[in-house]
Amino acid sequence: MFKKILIANRGEIGVRLVRACRDMGIASVAVYSDVDRCALHVLLADEAYRLGPAPAAESYLSFDRVLAAARASGAEAIHPGYGFLAENADFARACADAGIVFIGPSPASMDALGSKTAARKLAQQHKIPILQGTIDAVATLTEAESVAAKIGYPVMLKAAAGGGGKGMRLVTSAAEMPSAFALAATEAASAFGNAAVFLERAVLQPRHIEVQILGDQHGHLVSLGERECSVQRRHQKIIEESPAPRLRPATRAALATAALAAARAADYYSAGTVEFLVDAEENFYFLEVNTRLQVEHPVTELVTSLDLVAEQIRIAAGAPLSFTQDQVTMRGHAIECRVYAEDPAQNFMPSPGLIRRLRVPSGPGIREDSGVYQGWNVPLDYDPLLSKLIAWGADRDQAVARMRRALQEYELAGVGHNLGFFRRVFSDPDFIAGRTDTGYVSRLQAAPEPAADPELERLAAVAAALSAARANAAPLADPAADGTASSNWQRAARQAGLRGMRP
Numbered sequence: 079m080f081k082k083i084l085i086a087n088r089g090e091i092g093v094r095l096v097r098a099c100r101d102m103g104i105a106s107v108a109v110y111s112d113v114d115r116c117a118l119h120v121l122l123a124d125e126a127y128r129l130g131p132a133p134a135a136e137s138y139l140s141f142d143r144v145l146a147a148a149r150a151s152g153a154e155a156i157h158p159g160y161g162f163l164a165e166n167a168d169f170a171r172a173c174a175d176a177g178i179v180f181i182g183p184s185p186a187s188m189d190a191l192g193s194k195t196a197a198r199k200l201a202q203q204h205k206i207p208i209l210q211g212t213i214d215a216v217a218t219l220t221e222a223e224s225v226a227a228k229i230g231y232p233v234m235l236k237a238a239a240g241g242g243g244k245g246m247r248l249v250t251s252a253a254e255m256p257s258a259f260a261l262a263a264t265e266a267a268s269a270f271g272n273a274a275v276f277l278e279r280a281v282l283q284p285r286h287i288e289v290q291i292l293g294d295q296h297g298h299l300v301s302l303g304e305r306e307c308s309v310q311r312r313h314q315k316i317i318e319e320s321p322a323p324r325l326r327p328a329t330r331a332a333l334a335t336a337a338l339a340a341a342r343a344a345d346y347y348s349a350g351t352v353e354f355l356v357d358a359e360e361n362f363y364f365l366e367v368n369t370r371l372q373v374e375h376p377v378t379e380l381v382t383s384l385d386l387v388a389e390q391i392r393i394a395a396g397a398p399l400s401f402t403q404d405q406v407t408m409r410g411h412a413i414e415c416r417v418y419a420e421d422p423a424q425n426f427m428p429s430p431g432l433i434r435r436l437r438v439p440s441g442p443g444i445r446e447d448s449g450v451y452q453g454w455n456v457p458l459d460y461d462p463l464l465s466k467l468i469a470w471g472a473d474r475d476q477a478v479a480r481m482r483r484a485l486q487e488y489e490l491a492g493v494g495h496n497l498g499f500f501r502r503v504f505s506d507p508d509f510i511a512g513r514t515d516t517g518y519v520s521r522l523q524a525a526p527e528p529a530a531d532p533e534l535e536r537l538a539a540v541a542a543a544l545s546a547a548r549a550n551a552a553p554l555a556d557p558a559a560d561g562t563a564s565s566n567w568q569r570a571a572r573q574a575g576l577r578g579m580r581p
Contacts, residue, residue: 079102079104079391079392080104080154080155080179080391080394081105081154082106082107082151082152082154082155083095083099083104083106083107083153083155083156083157083181083391084107084109084144084147084148084151084153084155084156084157085106085109085119085156085157086109086156086157086158086159086162086163087119087158087159087162088110088114088117088119088138088449088460089117089119089449089450089461089463090447090448090449090450090463090464090465090466091159091160091161091449092108092118092119092159093118093119093122093447093448093449094159094447095119095157095159095387096108096122097122098385098387098388098391099391101388102388102391104391105124105125106122106124106125107123107126107127107148107151107153108123108126108127109126109128109137109138109143109144110126110127110128110129110137111128111129111130111131111132111133111137111138111459112128112130112131112137113457113459114457115128116454117449118448118449118454119449125151127147127150127151129143130143132457134459134460141163141168141169141172144156144163144169145172145173145176145178148178149176153178154178154179155178155179155180155181155391155394155395156173156178156179156181157182157390157391158180158181158182158370159370159371160371160372160373161242161461164182164369164370164371165188165192165240165369165370166188167185167186167188167192170182170183170184170185170188171185179394179395180394181348181390181391182348182369182370182390182394183346183350184347186344186345187344187345187346187347187369190343191340191344191346191350191366191369192239192367193238194237194238194241194276194365194366195212195213195214195238195274195276197366197367198211198213198276198364199213200340200343200344201364204339204340204343206339206340207336207361207362207363207364208278208363208364209278209279209355209363210278210279211225211229211233211276211277211278211279212225212277212278214276215238215274215275215276216275216277219255219259219260222235222255222259222275222277223252223255226249226252226255227252230279231249231250231251231252232249232279233249233277233278234246234277234278235249235258235262235275235276235277236262236275236277236278237262237265237266237272237274238266238272238274238275238276239266239270239272239274240266240269240270240272241366241368242269242314243312243313243314244265244269245262245263245265245266245269245270245275246262246313247261248280249280259275262275281355281357281363283515283516283517284308284356284357284515284516285308285322285355285357285514285515285516286306286307286308286310286315286354286356286365286516287305287306287307287308287322287325287333287353287354287356287362288304288305288307288352288353288354288368288372289301289303289304289305289333289334289336289337289351289352290302290303290304290349290350290351290372290375290378290386291337291338291341291346291349291350291352292348292349292350292386292389292393292399293346293347293348293393293399294398294399295396295398296398296399298398298399299338299341299342300338300399300401300402300406301334301338301403301406302378302382302384302386302406303320303334303381303382303408304320304322304325304330304333304334305318305319305321305322305377306318306319306320306321306322306323306325307374308514308515308516308518309503309509309514309518309519310516310519311422311426311519312425312426315373315374315416316416316418316496317415317416317500317503318374318377318413318414319411319412319474319477320377320378320380320381320408320412321381321408321411323474324512325356325360329356332362333354333362336352336354336362336364337352340352346367346369347393348369348393348394349371349375349386349389349390350367350368350369350370351368351372352366352367353368371387373416374466375387376412376447376468377468378412380410380412380445380470381408381410381411381412382406382407382408383407383409410470410471410472410476410477411472411473411474411476412468412470412471412477413468413469413474413477414466415466415468415481415500417464417465417467417490417495417496417500418463418464418495418496419431419456419493419494420462420494420495421494422496422498428458428462429462429493429495430455430456430457430462430493431455431456431492431493431494432453432454432455432456432492433451433452433453433454433455433456433464433490433491433493434452434492435490435491436451436489436491437487438465438467438488439467439484439485439487439488441480441483441484441487442480443476443477444467444468444470444480444484445467445468445469445470446466446467446468447465447466448464448465448466449463449464449465450464450465456493464490464493464495467481467484467485467488474512478504478509478510481500481504482501482504482505485497485500485501485504486501502528505528506522
């Protein structure tokens with residue numbers, strides 16, 4: 079087993095990896111850019127090395143700087159987390175050339191599956207259903223217009239080299255194609271250093287369902303169930319759950335079979351995710367393979383009682399899987415909310431700034447994977463994900479109820495955030511019934527918000543006043559009418575106009 083691992087990432091996944099190393103008795107090495115000098119993953123790691131300025135190209139995406147930090151620290155392996163270098167086959171090769179283990183799949187598997195166009199070819203060869211479209215990237219606007227005219231609009235343009243909703247554009251007519259093609263290619267080049275895009279027929283309002291796979295270097299490969307990821311904004315997931323609700327057992331089994339077939343075709347090992355679109359009749363179509371740990375891996379961990387990061391580390395060290403497919407047991411239901419510094423009223427645009435108040439929920443069935451703390455200044459330079467709030471229940475109803483309670487307890491001030499949006503979602507009848515698809519967020523945003531409960535508004539005013547009182551360094555000795563000092567609670571209640579309330 080490794081004695082020291084360098085974590086080539088930041089934020090909540092950096093913290094998650096530090097904690098996994100500590101659980102396993104492995105020393106952790108953090109790396110950071112200048113704006114992350116006091117980030118939580120840096121504070122928690124055993125060692126930390128500066129990479130460079132804030133731009134990712136000069137820090138977290140720099141092969142040379144990450145490998146130099148690994149050599150200086152004596153790290154035997156590098157865990158890339160997700161994003162940045164996690165799906166870069168060339169970086170995995172550079173690690174091997176430097177004598178450092180890359181904690182992830184082989185470069186050959188990443189080549190076969192990491193490119194969406196290469197993965198589509200592989201799926202087609204192995205009779206896994208794919209959407210009608212191009213197998214290779216489209217080289218020019220003229221080619222894209224020609225293909226779209228043949229298969230019919232709407233179509234989807236997608237970056238060939240990466241995911242996360244970047245480089246994706248829905249095109250509903252020929253008139254939209256020139257600007258959509260230019261924007262998709264520009265965004266793909268910026269996000270992945272590769273402007274290549276491909277085109278496929280669009281399925282309107284499908285469900286987005288993915289299958290978690292895990293394999294070792296000895297040929298053992300298992301499926302760990304599926305996740306429903308249909309609640310998305312700007313083609314990026316914000317709520318994920320496992321198992322997927324309202325899915326026929328036969329479809330569930332067929333998705334797992336197809337996912338394992340794709341992985342076996344590429345001799346895959348480590349953690350990975352095979353993604354599918356599912357239409358209203360539960361026909362499904364291969365989308366892509368994420369050759370890395372997913373943001374939403376905690377929901378699978380909670381329903382399987384497995385530690386996917388620890389499994390990745392053991393696999394990279396050469397250990398075989400300690401269980402078989404027959405021994406995988408799914409228990410209960412888990413749901414995850416991605417808490418972002420963003421403004422839902424402004425199309426979920428980033429809202430960086432200083433976190434002035436932070437109180438995270440807890441209690442039965444609640445887990446929070448965070449990368450921030452009160453007093454941290456959320457930078458504009460990176461994805462504004464702050465934390466992931468996960469609820470587990472014996473069934474979906476209990477998981478939803480626990481998440482609703484946790485969202486009510488969550489306090490975050492100083493930056494814009496999406497907690498209010500999540501509170502609305504978890505009170506929405508369609509979500510509660512599991513009636514979601516990739517158009518759900520747009521429909522919810524377009525619908526009028528329910529009338530506010532006056533009592534809840536008054537209680538929120540009390541909570542806000544109490545938060546302000548806690549943040550005030552001076553003692554709150556507001557004299558009561560009889561000349562005695564009132565409690566902070568009484569003062570806050572009076573400020574909110576709530577006479578006679580007690581804690």
